[in-house]
Amino acid sequence: MTNPILQLKNVTKRFGSLTAVDDLSLTVFPGEVFGFLGPNGAGKTTTIKMCTGLLRPNSGMVRLGTHDIVQEPLLAKRLLGYVPDNPFLYDQLTGREFVRFVARLYDLDGGSSSSVVEKRIQEMFEQFEMPEKADELIKSYSFGMRRKVAIAAALIHNSQIVFLDEPTSGLDPKSARWVKDLFRKLAGEGVAILMTTHIMEIAERICDRIGIIHQGKLVALGTLAELREEAGRSDSTLEDIFLQITGELDSETLDLLDAKR
Amino acid sequence: MQRGDAVTTFFVLLANEWLIFKNTYFRTRRRTLLTLGLLLLALGAMTGITLGAVGVLRAAFAAFGGMVEIVLPLVLNGLFLWLMMAAFSSGVQVVLPRFYRSPDLNLLISLPVSAQALFAARFLFTMLYIPRAQLFLILPILIAAGIVAEAQIAFYALVLPVFFLVCAVPAALSIALIIALVRWFSPKRIMIAGGILGMLSWLFFFVLWGGEGDGLIRILTLLEAAPLWLLRLFPPGMAAESSTAAALGDFAGMILPTAKLLALGAIITVGSLFLIQRLYHRGFARLQEIAPRKKQTAAKPVLAISPKRRIPFLGRWSNLVVVQWQQGLRNHEAALTALLFLLMLIGYVITMALFELPLGPLGSDLILFGHIGVIVFLSNTAVGIFLFPASITTVEANPRIIKERYWLHKVAPLSGHALFWSEWLANFLPSVILGIIALAALNIAVGNGLWISLVSLLVLGALTVGTHALDHGSTPYVLNMDLQKRETVFSLMLFIIFYLLVLGPLTIGQGGYALLEPLRFMGYLPQWALYAATTAFSMVVVILTIYLSAKLGVNHWEKMEM
Known part of the structure; x- marks a missing residue:
C-alpha cells in the first residue's frame, strides 16, 4: 500500500471558545483528488491552513510525507503547494517574475540551472494557456488569470500535494473546465489534490474521495458510492447526501426523495 | 427619497x-x-x-x-x-x-x-x-x-x-x-x-x-x-x-x-x-470610469526584466531583496509618495543649512544629533513606503494586506531568519545611503569639522541599522498581537526609546561635558574616557537592539497564524 502524503491525526483548532476543527483525522494518498466539503464556517479553510502551516493546531498532528508540519515546517512545506481562495499576489510583478520568485523561494535555482527553471516556467504558462500574458503585470490580469498564476506558483516546485481553497469560484465555465482537467491530469502524474468546494457537481465529477466536515467534525468520508451507501440512497446526488448529512435537508424533501426511490 | x-x-x-x-x-x-x-x-x-x-x-x-x-x-x-x-x-x-x-x-x-x-x-x-x-x-x-x-x-x-x-x-x-x-x-x-x-x-x-x-x-x-x-x-x-x-x-x-x-x-x-x-x-x-481605462494602458509587456536574464545575486535572500525592489520601481503611487519624503529630506537639509540655528544648552552636538534623528526618520520612511508591496491606497482600503502579504512566505520553506534579514537588508541599504548623502551635505553646508562629521555618520549608520531591525522585528509581533491599528503609536514609542538610549549618552559624551561639570566628580574624568564610555554604551544598545529585534521577529514569525 502506498504511503499517505497527508495525515491528520486528532487535529483540533480552537479560536477562543470556538472549536473550529474538532478532533479531525484524515489521510490523503498520492495521485488522489480529495474533495473537502462542508457548509460555510464548517472548518474547511482552517483545516487547510493547518495543513499548510498558516495555523498551528492546538492538538493533534499534521504530517506531510514523513514530516510533521509543526516540528519540521521547512521540510514539510517543500512537499506542498497552496492556492488560497483569494490570494494576495504582487501586482507589480509580471506573472513570470512572480512564479520565478516562488521558484527561488523553494531554492529551485540552487538545485537546477536557471535555464531549466526558466524552461519549466515557460512550459507552465503555455500549459496554462497564457504564454502571451506571462510578461504582463499581474495587476492587469483577470480573476481567472490570477488564479492560474497562483496555481502555477503552487506547482512550480513539483509539489507532491496541492491544497486549493475554492479553486473554481469566480471562474468562467471555460477556466473552470480547464482547472478540473488539470487536477485530473496532475492526479494521473501522482500529485495529490486536496480541494474545498461548494459546487457539488465538481466534487462528484473529479474527486476520488470526499470528506464532509460539519461544525468542525468530519461527518462523512469515502468515495461517492460509499457515501451513497452510508446515506442509504443509492441514486442520490452528492448534493442530497451533503444536505442530509449536514442536517440542512428538511423532512419534506427527504420524504420526496424516499418516495422517488 | x-x-x-x-x-x-x-x-x-x-x-x-x-x-x-x-x-x-x-x-x-x-x-x-x-x-x-x-x-x-x-x-x-x-x-x-x-x-x-x-x-x-x-x-x-x-x-x-x-x-x-x-x-x-x-x-x-x-x-x-x-x-x-x-x-x-x-x-x-x-x-x-x-x-x-x-x-x-x-x-x-x-x-x-x-x-x-x-x-x-x-x-x-x-x-x-x-x-x-x-x-x-x-x-x-x-x-x-x-x-x-x-x-x-x-x-x-x-x-x-x-x-x-x-x-x-x-x-x-x-x-x-x-x-x-x-x-x-x-x-x-x-x-x-x-x-x-x-x-x-x-x-x-x-x-x-x-x-x-x-x-x-x-x-x-x-x-x-x-x-x-x-x-x-x-x-x-x-x-x-x-x-x-x-x-x-x-x-x-x-x-x-x-x-x-x-x-x-x-x-x-x-x-x-x-x-x-x-x-x-x-x-x-x-x-x-478612469479605472478600467488605466488598466488597459498598463497591460503592456514589461521589458525591464528579460525572462532570460539572470538576476545578479542568487539565493533566497537576494531573491526577496530583488523582488521588493522590482515592485517598488513599478509601484508608481508608492514611488511618488517616497519621492515626496525624499523632497522633504532635501527641503529639511536646505532649510537647516540656510537657518543658522543658535547652539542649544548642550552645544552644537545636540542640534546635530537632532538633525540625524530627522534624517533617519525621513529616509527610512521614504524607503519603507517605496518597498512595501502594495500601493498606500490599497493598504488604506484593506489594512489586512499588511499581514496577508506574508501568506506566500509562510507557506514556502522559508525560515524566519531568512525573511527577517532579507527584509532588513532590502530596507537598510537604500536608507543608509540616502541618510549619508543628506547628512554629509548638511555637515558640509554648516561647516562641521571632519571629526564631528565622521562621528555623526557613524551615529546615523547605527541609528539606521537599529531602527530597521526594530521595524522588521516588531512587525510580526504587531501582526500577531493584532496591533495594526495602534502600530504607529507602538512603533513611535519603540523608536523614541531607542533614539533616546543611543543619542542620549552620545550627546552627554560629545557635548555634555560642560553640562556635567557642576557634578564635581565629572571634573576628574578625562574627556576621552567620557567619549569612549558613552560611545561604547550607545553601540551596545544598537547591537542589543538588533539581536533582540531579530529574536522577537523570528520568534513571532514562527508563531504567526493567518
Whole structure:
C-alpha cells in the first residue's frame, strides 16, 4: 500500500471558545483528488491552513510525507503547494517574475540551472494557456488569470500535494473546465489534490474521495458510492447526501426523495 | 427619497461609524485596556511636548520683554496659523482615501440610501478625523502658551473648542478643494500636491521651533508688524483674540471673537457641505470610469526584466531583496509618495543649512544629533513606503494586506531568519545611503569639522541599522498581537526609546561635558574616557537592539497564524 502524503491525526483548532476543527483525522494518498466539503464556517479553510502551516493546531498532528508540519515546517512545506481562495499576489510583478520568485523561494535555482527553471516556467504558462500574458503585470490580469498564476506558483516546485481553497469560484465555465482537467491530469502524474468546494457537481465529477466536515467534525468520508451507501440512497446526488448529512435537508424533501426511490 | 429617510440614513451611517470605532478599540476587555494604555502613553508624550514648549515659549516671551498682553496674541496667532496650515494639508491628504477609495463606498452607493446622507456622514467624520495629529502636537503647545502666560482657567476651558473651530475652516475648505479638483486632475497629481503642502507645513514647523525658539521669534516679529485688524479678519486672528481675552480674564472681550469664529466655521462648513455634494457624485462617477481605462494602458509587456536574464545575486535572500525592489520601481503611487519624503529630506537639509540655528544648552552636538534623528526618520520612511508591496491606497482600503502579504512566505520553506534579514537588508541599504548623502551635505553646508562629521555618520549608520531591525522585528509581533491599528503609536514609542538610549549618552559624551561639570566628580574624568564610555554604551544598545529585534521577529514569525 502506498504511503499517505497527508495525515491528520486528532487535529483540533480552537479560536477562543470556538472549536473550529474538532478532533479531525484524515489521510490523503498520492495521485488522489480529495474533495473537502462542508457548509460555510464548517472548518474547511482552517483545516487547510493547518495543513499548510498558516495555523498551528492546538492538538493533534499534521504530517506531510514523513514530516510533521509543526516540528519540521521547512521540510514539510517543500512537499506542498497552496492556492488560497483569494490570494494576495504582487501586482507589480509580471506573472513570470512572480512564479520565478516562488521558484527561488523553494531554492529551485540552487538545485537546477536557471535555464531549466526558466524552461519549466515557460512550459507552465503555455500549459496554462497564457504564454502571451506571462510578461504582463499581474495587476492587469483577470480573476481567472490570477488564479492560474497562483496555481502555477503552487506547482512550480513539483509539489507532491496541492491544497486549493475554492479553486473554481469566480471562474468562467471555460477556466473552470480547464482547472478540473488539470487536477485530473496532475492526479494521473501522482500529485495529490486536496480541494474545498461548494459546487457539488465538481466534487462528484473529479474527486476520488470526499470528506464532509460539519461544525468542525468530519461527518462523512469515502468515495461517492460509499457515501451513497452510508446515506442509504443509492441514486442520490452528492448534493442530497451533503444536505442530509449536514442536517440542512428538511423532512419534506427527504420524504420526496424516499418516495422517488 | 423623503427628507426624513435621508436624516434616518444619516444617523444610521453615523451609528455605523461609531460602532466600527468602538469595535476597533473597545470590543474586548483586553482591547480596551490596550487602548487605554496607549492613550496614557499619548498623554505622557503630550505632557512632554507641553513641558518642552514651555521652555521655548519662555525664551520667546522674554525676547519681547515678558509683556503678556503683547506677546501672547502674537504667539497664539502663530500657533493657530500653523494649526490651520497643518489641518489644511492633513485634509488634502485624507480626502481621496476617505471619499473616493474607501472600500465600503461601492457597497454603500449601490444601496438604496440617500446619497446626500452618505456624503454628509462622511463629511462630518472626515472633519473630526482631520485634526487628530494636530490634537496630539499643537494642543499641548497651546496649553504651554497658557502656562507661560499664567492664563486664567477660562483659557483652558476655551482652548479645545477654539482648536476645533480653527480646524473646521481649513478642514472643510480642503475637502471642498479636493472634491472640486478631482473633476480636472488625476488623484495621483492631487496626492503629490497634498504631499507638498504637508512638506511645507513641516518646514514651517522646523522654522518655528528650530534652535531655542529663534524661528518663532522671527515669525512673531513679522506678526507684530502686521496690522491687528487684518489679523482679526482670519480664523487664527479671531481665535488668538478670543483666547487672549480668556487668558487675561477679559470675559466680555472673548465673546465677540468667539462668536465670529463660530459663525465663520459654521458658514464655511455648512456652505462646503451643500456646495460640493453634486461635485462629489460627479467626481466619484468620473473616477469609476478612469479605472478600467488605466488598466488597459498598463497591460503592456514589461521589458525591464528579460525572462532570460539572470538576476545578479542568487539565493533566497537576494531573491526577496530583488523582488521588493522590482515592485517598488513599478509601484508608481508608492514611488511618488517616497519621492515626496525624499523632497522633504532635501527641503529639511536646505532649510537647516540656510537657518543658522543658535547652539542649544548642550552645544552644537545636540542640534546635530537632532538633525540625524530627522534624517533617519525621513529616509527610512521614504524607503519603507517605496518597498512595501502594495500601493498606500490599497493598504488604506484593506489594512489586512499588511499581514496577508506574508501568506506566500509562510507557506514556502522559508525560515524566519531568512525573511527577517532579507527584509532588513532590502530596507537598510537604500536608507543608509540616502541618510549619508543628506547628512554629509548638511555637515558640509554648516561647516562641521571632519571629526564631528565622521562621528555623526557613524551615529546615523547605527541609528539606521537599529531602527530597521526594530521595524522588521516588531512587525510580526504587531501582526500577531493584532496591533495594526495602534502600530504607529507602538512603533513611535519603540523608536523614541531607542533614539533616546543611543543619542542620549552620545550627546552627554560629545557635548555634555560642560553640562556635567557642576557634578564635581565629572571634573576628574578625562574627556576621552567620557567619549569612549558613552560611545561604547550607545553601540551596545544598537547591537542589543538588533539581536533582540531579530529574536522577537523570528520568534513571532514562527508563531504567526493567518
